[in-house]
Amino acid sequence: MFERFTAAARQVVVGAQEEARGLRHGHVGTEHLLLAILAGPDDPAAEVLIGMGLDHEAARRAVVRLLGPGDDAEVLASIGVDLDAVRAAVESAFGAGALDPPVDEGPRRRGWFRSGGSKPARSPFGQGAKKALELSLRESLRLKSGEIGVGHLLLGVLRVEDGPGLRVVADHGLDPAAVRRAVEAKLSPSGSARRE
Template sequence: MFERFTDDARSVVGRAGQEAARLGHGRIGSEHLLLAVVAMPRDPSAAVLVEAGLDHAAVRRAVLRLRGGADDAEALAAIGVDLDAVREAVESAFGEGALDARPEEAGAGRRGWFRSDPKGGRVPFTPPAKKVLELSLRESLRLKSGHIAVGHLLLGVVREGDGLGARIIADHGLDAAAVRRAVDVTLS
């Protein structure tokens, strides 16, 4: 299935894992996929949410409110240390993922998107996140796209409906059907 993903959609899936890890969450949920989508505000589908005020910072606050985590980040922020700025500085100096586990520490021999290594390898997906990925394929087929783009992932988050990603969209006061229609337009 992942061979159908555009480069940007693959980036979203990878970033979702990074977002989960940064928040100290052991599994990638639909909320992390949503966080990764809105981290790409130039994508027309992500812009649907960003223009409605649901940007990366808003989604991150909602995830922290609903799931908790990042206690250390909040404590450091209280004394003026911005961990995201530190990560960006380190990655700009040493390359993307410089603070992530080394491949030999992360179980490099394991393959597949849904597998993980208890010693710090790939973060596994929650059942709702797996459903989002499946639904993104169905959305791509429905729209006869031939590929899975960022918008298809967002449609999967909205269509899944029970995960925290859909809840965050609804809690922000956005109508799921209206979001679907707007994203459909960006994909046509």
């Protein structure tokens, strides 16, 4: 399926993993895909959301409010423990990555969802993110696109009904159906310049 992804859509998938790591969440969810989409503000799909008032920073704050920090950083900070300072001290004594979780040596799988090997383990994709990626393919087929672009990823995120990504959009006061229509208009051949 990933061979159909545009370079920009692949970057969103990688960016979603980085967003999950940055928030110290143990999985990649629809909320991380949404954040990665918004991290590319020049993309037509991101332009739709930004034009409706939802930018990366607002979405990130909403994700943190919705799901909290991925670890106990906030609680520890409230009692005066700075995790970044602790990490820096440990890494200066024991080397970079000393506190990183060990690489999973479980069954080796090929593709984007694999873990193990000599590379650091990727954040695992949660069911919602997997469903959004699958739905992005369906959206691409429905719209008769020859590839899966960032807009299709956003449409997939919006179709995961119980996903945090959809909730962030709705909680921001946006109508998901209106967002879908605007993204579909951008994806249509007669829509504005496509940069996916």
